[in-house]
């Protein structure tokens with residue numbers, strides 16, 4: 324529908340420079356420049372390397388997205404940007420770019436939450452989100468269970484990791500097995516040829532008295548590393564495929580078990596899974612199996628939309644426009660620890676609101692009057 | 693001609709408008725930690741102050757550093773996206789050249805800004821318009837010989853009186869000076885730098901322990 328909001332979204336919270344364009348819940352463009360190869364030799368994302376890459380990639384990626392979508396920047400209804408959480412310096416590049424772009428075009432600016440964006444992206448794949456939505460977000464930086472009655476205004480943390488993120492555990496085990504960075508895809512691939520029940524690794528926080536929706540992967544990681552080291556010390560060959568499969572099984576078993584339980588406890592009959600680890604084939608398969616058994620409908624976007632991208636930011640931005648949420652101020656900051664309970668960063672106070680309106684008036688006036 | 697100049701390579705967040713013959717409006721705030729928050733509102737106020745519209749801007753001028761990276765990138769990415777949205781060229785100038793120009797010096801001198809980590813960004817000049825050396829980053833003690841006997845401008849010079857005993861003139865970068873220099877250079881058909889950051893140091897490549905930690909507990 325032509326009257327749905329046309330929004331450009333910018334994502335720079337980690338190592339992907341993403342610019343997406345959506346119209347309502349329809350994806351028009353998803354342009355990405357990644358600096359992942361530059362980080363590989365460090366075994367993890369180096370913030371300064373990521374920030375430098377964002378600056379280089381920003382304008383070319385915006386221009387590529389506009390071309391891909393076949394729309395003119397002047398027709399946009401708003402510019403959305405990840406305001407946090409994420410790497411502070413990396414976020415700042417995107418936030419500064421979004422402000423200046425919105426200002427130059429005379430469009431409203433929406434600073435949005437990275438985690439809420441990961442949930443909202445599913446609208447581009449499976450249509451409007453049910454309300455409330457139960458979401459399991461798993462990546463190298465986050466592992467959370469979230470209940471979202473309204474993705475633009477009300478997102479509630481059910482549980483989260485108390486130590487490592489799930490994706491981080493994949494990276495660390497890949498490092499121990501000398502499989503390179505990032506670890507997720509290669510472990511997924513090797514695990515397909517291994518036996519997931521070969522080794523019983525611990526399932527963190529699954530005791531009767533443990534927090535029902537929190538996660539812990541640190542103990543698992545240590546246990547896997549010790550198991551591998553014991554083999555090496557004994558001069559035995561490490562069964563890499565079985566280790567990968569058994570480790571992966573321990574992670575996805577806990578993730579899916581807790582997510583399904585949260586759905587049941589809250590009476591939510593569907594589950595969405597997002598974040599980079601949602602690309603894991605075993606997580607998708609086991610989630611599907613357990614959801615079917617529990618009568619829960621599973622929604623997982625295609626892998627390309629699960630990892631960080633600009634389309635997810637645009638998707639949430641479009642929802643902000645559609646629901647008339649207040650825009651952000653030109654003073655918008657990058658907030659590396661933006662709480663998940665704040666889906667967006669509206670203009671701060673009534674006084675700011677006045678400023679904000681004024682600023683937008685000036686901005687529109689600048690180009691179009 | 694209407695030049696919009698921005699520079700965030702030093703603690704100053706500074707913006708100016710120049711019409712080719714004079715500075716129409718300028719604004720500077722010194723706050724090393726809030727470049728991202730301060731820059732765009734400053735651009736807006738400078739335009740409003742001059743009673744001009746953004747689409748009248750013909751060139752964006754940006755200080756490309758050297759400077760501490762996080763702040764430096766704010767000015768550059770802002771300039772580059774403005775340039776892209778408006779369809780106008782973005783021209784880079786060395787931040788130290790802006791300070792040199794602002795000094796109005798007629799003889800040899802040094803410009804030094806604070807590079808943190810007990811170092812300065814610096815370059816030598818023959819006069820306010822003529823830089824003699826490539827911008828560099830060094831410990832003040834290591835360049836004492838190279839700058840001995842020369843007057844010095846910039847906050848880096850004031851920080852290290854042992855190396856720069858004759859510090860005077862402008863302490864902070866001003867986009868007005870940068871814009872004036874750009875206007876002169878444009879009129880003379882002179883060259884600009886590409887709008888790319890002068891970091892002068894490699895990134896610190898320590899693997900972060902917990903990037904993107906967002907645990908809502």
Ligand SMILES: [Zn+2]
Pocket residue numbers: 437441462464598599630631
């Ligand atoms: Zn993410």
